[in-house]
Amino acid sequence: MPLSRSLPGLSVQADGQLSVRRNLPEEVPVAVVFDGTTQAVMMASPGDIADFAHGFALSEGFIETLDQIEEFEVVEHEVGIEARFWLTGERSKALETRRRKMAGPVGCGLCGIDSLEEASRALPTVTADPRFAACEVAHATDELRANQPLHDQTRAVHAAGFLLPGQGIVLAREDVGRHNALDKLIGALARQGIDPATGAFVMTSRVSVELIQKAAIAGCPVLIAVSAPTAHALRLADQAGITIAAFARGGGFDLYSHPHRIIPEAQDVP
Incomplete structure (x- = not known):
């Protein structure tokens, strides 16, 4: 999918109007799917989708390491993009347990949570010390x-x-x-x-x-x-x-x- 499109517009300024064309960024729905079940759908730029899906899976805690992924593919549809993961057995079971706890749909930012306490969850302490x-x-x-x-x-x-x-x-x-x-x-x-x-x-x-x-x-x-x-x-x-x-x-x-x-x-x- 293209990352941007050139589209016409009308520039209105103090000294008059002018027809213009602008390169505008594309934005498409991206579904992140684990073991056949959609976990989140977010609007995103349609580039580097594999990086996005893996980073999302890691940063939102759906996986802890890349070796918990058995298979991955990106599938483009007319209406959007699916990033499909198949997880190893133990991780798949852990995700199924998490899925049962979810109360409703998820979106960007704080994904897959169902309580204020989990939104304010304790974070790991970062001890790395580059200068x-x-x-x-x-x-x-x-x-x-x-x-x-x-x-x-x-x-x-x-x-x-x-x-x-x-x-x-x-x-x-x-x-x-x-x-x-x-x-x-x-x-x-x-x-x-x-x-x-x-x-x-x-x-x-x-x-x-x-x-x-x-x-x-x-x-x-x-x-x-x-x-x-x-x-x-x-x-x-x-x-x-x-x-x-x-x-x-x-x-x-x-x-x-x-x-x-x-x-x-x-x-x-x-």
Whole structure:
């Protein structure tokens, strides 16, 4: 499926009107299916679907490791895309138990839960300790911007990148949804055998609760974002041992929670 389409429009400005064509991002329903049963349907960009499905399965706890997958396929339909998993016996039984507890349909963000307590579930503590120079953090979103071809066409999608100390952005994924982009990145890292504990996630969005949850489950110790965190996201990050660098743009950033992973420089963060 195409990632974008050129569509006509009318640009209305103070000095008049002009017919235009814009490249607009595609958005399609993607069903994530385990052992023949649809677990979630989300609107997403139709690229890197295998990465998205694997990252979603990992970050939402449907699987713990890739070796719990017996078979996987992506099937395109006229109305959308199915990402189909078949799981090993024990994992399939565990998922069936989880499925029985679910009260209704699921969607993006907090998927497959049926209580407020589970929405605020305890997160694993991230103990990995990579170190980043302050200048790496300050310019991380600028570097990510250079890895966003779909954004260049449409100006309408988010991106998630993986920053390694001393190496820069080594992998990036794009999607209309910020959490979808992060799931794609997590899936791509897993499928390429790259440990999220060795680097930082870089986001083109605000920092919300579900991004902290996904980072903690993936074991990534640092999250860098171009925009603000929510107060609750910061509380969760502090509890989970995750370093948050927000408002990372224009050569600077705000540092919150577990700052020891960022190496200060004379004119930077004290």
